[in-house]
Each structure stands twice: as structure tokens, then as C-alpha cells.
Amino acid sequence: MWQVGKVIDRTDWNERLFSLKIAVDIGPYLAGQFIKLAMSLQDKRVARAYSIINPPGSDYIEVLAVTVPDGQLSPALHLLQPGDVIDVSVPATGFLTLNELPQGEIQGRHLWLLATGTAVGPFLAILDTAEPWQRFEKIVLVYGARRADELAYFAKLQALAMQRPQFRFLPAITREEHPGMLHCRIPDGLASGSIERHAGISIAAADSQIMLCGNPGMIRDSISILTDRGLRKNLRRAPGQITTEKYW
Template identity: 60%
Template sequence: MWTTGTVIERIEWNEKLFSLRIKADVEPFIAGQFIKLSQIRDEKRIARAYSVVNPPGKDYIEVLAVAVEDGQLSPDLQALSIGDTIEVSTKAAGFMTLDEIPTGALQGPHLWFLATGTAVGPFISMMETAEPWQRFDKVVLVYGVRLIEDLAYLPQLEALKAKYPTQFIFIPLVTREAYSGGLSCRIPDGLQSGILEQTAGVALNQDNSQVMICGNPGMITDAQTALIEKGLVKNLRRAPGQITVEKYW
């Protein structure tokens, strides 16, 4: 089902990357889930999924999007101004949630978030809740982008570092220009070389780690391969493991 949402705030990260806060009557969701935004064009509904960036309990939903030149919906989203309307799915969906992570002895003390681009959204939603900080001794966010200007939500991430100084480890990766605030490798390469573990000061292995991966399919495939080589296995409901994945397109 669909409801009409109203844009109440915009954040411009760069000329193509932006966030929208949308006031809409949607059902309660779990941090990490996605909703769909849509428009009717030529009597046909064009709908795309976007992860909710804000935590549950707000009276709006926030999405992070990038305008793709030949995209069917994203250029229209970028053109929205405060007060404009957009159709929003009333119910969120998706299994990239902390509910899917094993508990007890199978959990381990460390949680790793591996994200590229706009796929950082569901992890920000989770980190703005109490659950990861209550369940894990360390939370490591590895956030890969091409350019420095593509790093969205840096002020919010810095605030999380200040709030959880001994728990939160933030490792930004910028692949196409020098960045003194982080590393310059791709996520899979950082896993294989060990530089991510070295930078975090946290070992990544089957006994102490849970890893959630969200982003482009190539990164996901290569990152899973690197993690499997380290002895980690995919997390399934029927067979709990350490790797939880959601493809972002």
C-alpha cells in the first residue's frame, strides 16, 4: 500500500548526493529496513527501494539517494523541494537488521559494518539505536566511497564517535583521491591485506566477529570471498554464521 509523503527537509552532500526527510504515515519499522518511494508516470508506477537512515520512533523517514543521470526515479527525487510530495510505501521490508544476528555464544564481541556509497544508510539507522552498543564491545564501520565529497553523514558519525569513544571505530575509505582522514583501498583489498584489522586494532575472525555487508554487488562478492578465506561463514537462520549480506541493487 502507498501513502502520500511530504518533503520536510533536504540535505545536499554534493551536487548528486542528497538526503530527504519525508513526513509520511508509515508503519513501525526495524532499523536497517528499507521503504519504497514511487511516482506515477504515464499511468505506470515507478518505484525504487531506499533504506531508512533514521532510527525507529521518528515522525518522518529519511533516505539517502544519489541522482543517476539515466535513473527512472532518482532525478525526480533530486528535484523535490520542501513541501513537495512523493508516494511512500506504508510498510518497510528487508532482513538487514540486528534481529538476524545470532545471540549468545555465537554472537561474538565485535560487529563490523561494511558499506559502500549510499548503502551506509541502514548502518547509521542501527547505530542510532541502543542495540549495537548494548550487544557488542566494539562496532566498526568501514565506509567506502570514490571521492571525499561522497562521504555523507560525517557530522553524525563524528557525534557517534564522541558518544561511544571506546566502542565505535570509524574507517572511511576513499579510492580515487588522497584522504588524510582514512584509507585509500577498496573494502575487499583491505580485508585481504589485513589493513582494516590493523587500523581498527580489532581482529576479524570466526570466534569474535559478526560482519554485515551492504553495497554494490562487486564489493559484496569480493568481501565475502575474503571473509570466507578467513574462516567466516554466511549467516543463515537455519545455520547461524558470521556474514550477513544485503545487495543494494
């Protein structure tokens, strides 16, 4: 089912990376879920999935996107301005949500959020809700990108780290070195231990939940490292410590 949404604001993080705020009623949803955006292009309806960045309770949705030169939808999205309309799927869906994690004693004390690129979106929504701060003693967001200017919402995340003593924000970039940021791929930072050293806590099956969202290579390599250390995938029939969502 589709609703017509109206673009009410946009933010350009660099020449390719941008956010759109879209006024639309999609009904109730959970932080971490996604919708599809669709446009009619050359007499063909083209739809793609985008995570909702803002928490439930708003009268709009916000999405983070990057334009791909040969992409079917993203170049057209990149041209949208306030006042333009776009189709939005309802209801929201997806399982990268806190209610999918184990609860009680098997939950553990620490929540690790590992993301690359625009896949930070679900975690931005989750961090904007009360639940993670009530359930976990420590929360670590590792946000991977190629360059520093590809870290959308960087100032917001820095401010959150200042406001929340239990939160640690670790940007990790690969194509340049930048003061205060890790210079590595997320799997390499896990393998070397540098991510844990900068976070000030260790990853262990007894006290950690790991949520991963991003490119398949990051997820594959990170899972291999984590499972070698005794963590296992989280399934409803067999609770574990690793919950994932591939972003393409």
C-alpha cells in the same frame, strides 16, 4: 500498500548526493529496513527501494539517494523540495537488521559494518538505536566511497566516534588520498589487513559478526576473503558470521 508522504527537509551533500526527510506514517519498523518511493512519471508509476536512515520512533522517514543521469526515478527525486509529495510503500521490509544476527555465545563480541555509497543508510539507522551498543563490545563501520565529498553524514559519524569509545569509524576512498582516511576498496583493505590494523581489532569467526551492504562487487569480493578465513554466511537454519544486502 502506499501512503502519501510530504517532503519536509532536504540536505545536499554534493551535486548528486542528497537526503530527503519525508513526513509519513509507515507504522512500526526495524532499524536497517527499507521502503519504496514512487512517482508517476510520463504516465507511468516508477518505484525504487531506499533504506530508512533514521531509527524507529520518528514521525518521518529519512532516505539517502544519489541521482543517476539516466535513472528512471532518481533525477525526479533530486528535484523534490519541502512541500512536495511522494508515495511511500508500507510497511517497511528487509532483513539487514540486528534481530537476524545470532545471539548468545555464538554472537561474538565485535560488530563490523561494511558499506559503500548510499548503502551506509541501514547502518546509520542501526547505530542510532541502543541495541548494538548493548550487544557488542566493539563496533566498526567501514564506509567506502570514491571521493571524500561522497561520504554523507561524515561529521555525524566522526562525532559518534568521539562520543562512543567502543566505536571505530573508518572511511575508505578510492579515487583520491585524504588525511585520516583509508585509500582502498573495502575488499583490498580486508585482504591486506589494513582495515583491521586501523580498527585495532581482528576479524575472526569466534568473535565477529559482519554486516555488508553495497555494490555487488564489494560484497562478492569481501565474502570470498572472509570465507577463506573461516567465516560463513549467516542463515536462520545455520547461524554464521556474514549477513549481506546488495544495494542494486
